[in-house]
Amino acid sequence: MKYPRILLFIAVLTTEIAFLSSYAMAETTVYSTWKNGKLANTTYVNTVPTYEADKDLKGKSFQDLMVEGFEAYENNAHKHAWRLFSYASKQRPGNVESNVWHAKSEYQHLLHRDGESRAKKEALITVNNYLRDKPKNYVLESLKRRIERGLNPDSFSMEAMQFVLDARKAYGKKDYKTSSALYAKSVEIDPHNAVAWDSYAAAFYRSLTGSKEERRRATLPILEKGYSFNPDHDKLKRNIDRTKTRLSTK
Known part of the structure; x- marks a missing residue:
């Protein structure tokens, strides 16, 4: 047994x-x-x-x-x-x-x-x-x-969206440097958020010092990169064209 x-x-x-x-x-x-x-x-x-x-x-x-x-x-x-x-x-x-x-x-x-x-x-x-x-x-x-x-x-991505929400709050407080950094984190996680790219460019532009031409030139790559991920987004394309036009007239 x-x-x-x-x-x-x-x-x-x-x-x-x-x-x-x-x-x-x-x-x-x-x-x-x-x-x-x-x-x-x-x-x-x-x-x-x-x-x-x-x-x-x-x-x-x-x-x-x-x-x-x-x-x-x-x-x-x-x-x-x-x-x-x-x-x-x-x-x-x-x-x-x-x-x-x-x-x-x-x-x-x-x-x-x-x-x-x-x-x-x-x-x-x-x-x-x-x-x-x-x-x-x-x-x-x-x-x-x-x-x-x-x-x-x-x-x-909800994580990316939380960065966007925090970036919007910072932008509302005119803390453009923080807002820009938060938008950068957001689009790194979720590059298909076209509105975030557009807002990122706006915050980045306002965070810079220097002439308008210098700031536009520095901001253009953000718009172009955002558009490369979101080629169907008309506003990004319009902002790219507008920025290039303003730079070409200088």
Whole structure:
């Protein structure tokens, strides 16, 4: 009788070691999220679990819903992420971050299932519904513009948007140097935010000393780089042409 027990013990021990080894080898991801305007990193183990469509979400805290949503999104389980972020948004209707991720995950799910046209249409409906409760919200308006331009909102970064919001505040206080630096960080993370590039150029221009010609010449590369990422943005093109015209008349 002892022999089978020893075999059973060895089998259980081997299984536990294998489980712990696989867990230790799993990729650990630090996901950036924002709380009250401050960066808060959330760490989770990046696995590929089987997500159940009818999984009961009741009883989950807002934080749990968001973290599980991030994990599902990173593992391309967009349908499950969509449900999680939707449920999180219902828990906290005023939380813009959950609203953004709801629209992003919805777009990805429908993109793979039904194509770009349907994904764009439904994601815009979702964003507009949130804008109805939060009219003129800068982040949601920016996401809406991104989708309307035909760009995949996967590129839309909440981290970059926080830099934009801080840059706007600094600009309003006429702290153009700080504003310029914050816009620079934003477009480095998310170069497809055409408005941020335009605002970056304006803040950078005002942060400089010297003649108008010198400042325009220094600012032009920012506009041109922004336009290289956003060739569909008319305002950037107009500002480039206007700047070049003014420089050529000197």
